[in-house]
């Protein structure tokens with residue numbers, strides 16, 4: 001059979017060519033007999049990572065992308081160390097220096113680019129190197145071990161990475177750069193100045209706005225110095241030329257293929273010869289030749305699609321962004337950072353702390369960004385830029401980053417969990433979040449390495465590694481967190497993390513905080529004020545009917561059932577179901593205030609009333625006189641359910657939000673949780689109850705209720721995320737119950753729903769709460785079991801275990 | 817002579833077993849691993865009972881901002897203040913580093929299920 005297969009030959013065993021083959025193998029694994037020809041003696045490696053290799057941060061074996069076995073496993077014939085010297089297009093034959101070498105049916109050109117070597121005297125001297133491949137890198141490493149002084153010609157990305165590597169290998173390095181400032185194609189003067197200062201501190205010397213006019217060599221043609229235009233002489237035994245690259249079109253041009261600063265291709269990556277495709281740095285597409293891998297990988301995908309005879313992909317050009325791979329230097333640049341008269345600039349400059357950011361805006365769109373010192377939001381800006389998003393709404397917050405518009409900040413992992421599926425994670429490989437999540441779920445991936453293998457994300461320059469790890473964590477939910485080595489001990493009393501402790505409580509049926517400490521061999525016999533409340537909660541929430549509550553492992557507020565104030569008095573916030581009250585309640589409140597001389601009465605932000613400054617001794621009597629249920633304003637428990645007037649009164653109301661709110665509040669009365677829990681129900685999308693910042697927020701629409709989760713209005717405002725839309729009150733209650741129970745069972749102590757959601761991920765929660773009717777029903781059942789007959793502590797029923805003695809102070813008579 | 821063992825580190829001075837010891841409550845009046853609040857004149861006193869029934873009495877005013885230590889969580893022979901979580905050693909009355917401060921201590925003991933305290937006069 002295989003004899004009849006068409007033969008595809010790839011010239012260039014580099015990043016773009018091999019990527020195209022990989023993509024092709026996915027689409028049409030058996031279509032071609034594949035040959036790859038490469039001049040270098042290596043299998044395909046990650047050229048980008050030559051810089052970390054030079055800097056001594058990685059080794060050559062670390063950067064191999066496709067090892068020898070890969071070619072074999074995929075039945076690819078690899079010809080290394082072979083340089084093709086001619087393409088005979090009529091015969092469809094490739095020649096090497098020894099004559100005819102291999103015939104092809106389809107040809108893919110991926111010859112990369114050649115370093116530009118300026119035509120100055122001495123450029124052919126021994127010790128003058130380009131920076132392009134493993135051989136160059138090895139030669140530089142060897143030179144650095146023998147010699148002291150190096151000159152790098154070119155202060156662009158490549159030149160600076162070379163200079164940094166040589167510096168780290170102990171050489172004295174001078175950088176000569178033609179333009180007035182470093183990396184002028186990516187940076188403006190301000191950012192470049194900061195960069196130059198930082199690199200200067202590492203021992204590099206800079207000569208900008210000048211060029212090398214000559215490279216001096218000795219009698220053996222060995223380099224001795226570089227002479228600058230102004231006549232100054234920089235002694236050097238190694239000269240690295242990084243003055244630019246030019247597409248390698250030697251073969252194509254000789255074969256009469258149309259080239260114009262690159263092999264010209266159309267949007268299907270086809271050259272003027274329909275049998276020949278081209279990808280990578282050797283290509284010119286719509287007049288642009290790219291020198292970064294991200295666009296090349298996009299090209300590879302399109303070429304593969306057409307080689308696979310599927311004929312649908314089109315390459316339409318790319319926006320690119322740049323990062324410098326010098327450890328300790330944070331730099332990001334994307335789009336047009338110069339702009340025109342018409343463009344507006346938002347600039348943040350803090351030279352003292354080495355931070356500079358500039359955003360360029362035109363017609364309410366971000367068109368460019370340069371950042372130095374703090375590049376945390378680079379990916380976000382790049383996304384806004386690529387998508388051409390209208391930024392009017394967020395303009396005043398734009399400079400402070402995505403986090404300010406909706407990031408919890410607490411754990412820094414919000415960005416991954418809340419990113420939408422189309423958002424790009426790995427710029428190099430154009431992998432979006434959705435693809436990673438799908439791979440994790442469908443292929444059962446658990447580790448970073450597996451994700452790299454299956455999706456390519458984080459496998460090129462590595463700057464998205466943190467983000468990929470977060471996606472892993474949030475997609476695998478509880479499963480990943482439990483195994484994650486990053487999991488911190490919950491406090492210094494033990495090495496155990498919250499996840500491990502929760503698991504042990506469940507598996508070994510541990511029924512009290514002290515039982516956990518004993519079983520898990522706590523190093524401090526009685527724990528501390530941090531772990532004890534957590535342990536107590538874990539036992540109670542896991543074994544609601546059997547665990548023993550330890551009031552002494554609770555914070556005073558939950559023991560005294562009021563909020564302690566700075567003067568030792570307490571506040572009393574009675575529950576007003578859904579924020580509704582009555583004349584009788586208000587009258588009783590007024591009477592209580594008078595009778596107990598309560599200094600302050602305040603309407604809270606939670607639609608109820610706070611009596612502040614109540615003496616502890618008075619608490620039981622105040623509660624009794626009020627005759628209202630506890631508002632649990634002091635507890636890690638259900639706080640408030642805010643409602644709006646809804647369809648009962650409001651002319652816009654589409655649903656009876658007040659009723660649903662009251663029902664929910666009754667349903668969850670006395671519900672302890674990892675942290676406080678707040679709900680809201682609004683009757684229409686005007687959302688007067690502020691459902692968007694609640695742990696569970698519900699909004700009425702004509703056809704039912706929209707349910708959102710994980711909102712937070714506190715330390716960092718976080719907008720709740722849409723979970724599901726339902727049509728009836730009962731369904732809304734069920735979904736809310738199931739989610740809250742899941743949170744109660746899996747949340748870590750003091751983790752609000754926003755952080756829980758960020759940790760386990762929306763898709764995980766959806767699966768448990770929405771998609772799977774069985775788990776939902778089971779969760780609801782367990783919640784009801786736990787809340788059945790939840791006592792009201794203010795009635796001081798025995799079940800609420802209120803220590804009554806605490807309300808009497810022992811008065812000691814003074815003896816004269 | 818005053819029996820208060822004020823602001824000095826080391827063993828309480830005075831006469832802990834002296835006649836000035838007064839019965840203040842029973843052991844059962846104190847929550848295990850918790851405290852009760854006593855008031856003597858202007859002085860609030862926190863009377864602690866640890867998990868192993870050791871008793872300690874200190875002034876019920878946190879050296880930080882006067883928080884009521886009797887409302888704190890008891891861990892071993894330490895209490896964490898309910899207001900800002902300073903940790904106070906019940907035996908020495910000293911705040912745990914990095915915080916600085918010290919509270920007055922009072923001698924107390926258990927005799928046949930009853931708690932005796934020396935509050936001076």
Ligand code: SRM
Pocket residue numbers: 563564565571573602603604605606607608609610631633639640676678693694711712713714715716752
């Ligand atoms: C009384 C009240 C302010 C008011 O006068 O309106 C209040 C008062 C306190 N809040 Fe609050 N919060 C009050 C509504 C809110 C709201 C608004 C709301 O609920 O609609 C928020 C933002 C919404 C949210 O939680 O997402 C809010 C976010 C916080 C936070 C930050 C929580 C977070 O996760 O970021 C804290 C600190 C904490 O819980 O650790 C906090 C902590 C506190 C404490 C308990 C501080 C403390 O530990 O002593 C205050 C107790 C006062 C007292 O003794 O009564 N309070 N607090 C409100 C009581 C509502 C109620 O009826 O129960």
Ligand SMILES: Cc1cc2nc3c(=O)[nH]c(=O)nc-3n(C[C@H](O)[C@H](O)[C@H](O)COP(=O)(O)OP(=O)(O)OC[C@H]3O[C@@H](n4cnc5c(N)ncnc54)[C@H](O)[C@@H]3O)c2cc1C
Pocket residue numbers: 011012013014015016017037038039040047048049050051082083084085110111112113131132133158161248251279280281282290291292293294296323325428461
């Ligand atoms: C030090 C360094 C750091 C870089 N850092 C980054 C970075 O941070 N981010 C980024 O996006 N990009 C970076 N790049 C650029 C990136 O590596 C290139 O864009 C990418 O490798 C180009 O892929 P390619 O397949 O087109 O060419 P190459 O990977 O160069 O592959 C071309 C191959 O073809 C072979 N070849 C050429 N002609 C023939 C012939 N006639 N016969 C046989 N074989 C032939 C060559 O030997 C070569 O192996 C960096 C490059 C270097 C050198």
Ligand code: SF4
Pocket residue numbers: none
């Ligand atoms: S905002 Fe701060 S000061 Fe005001 S009630 Fe909330 S916690 Fe207290």
Ligand code: FES
Pocket residue numbers: 878879880881882883897898899900901902
């Ligand atoms: S008052 Fe005790 S810690 Fe602040």
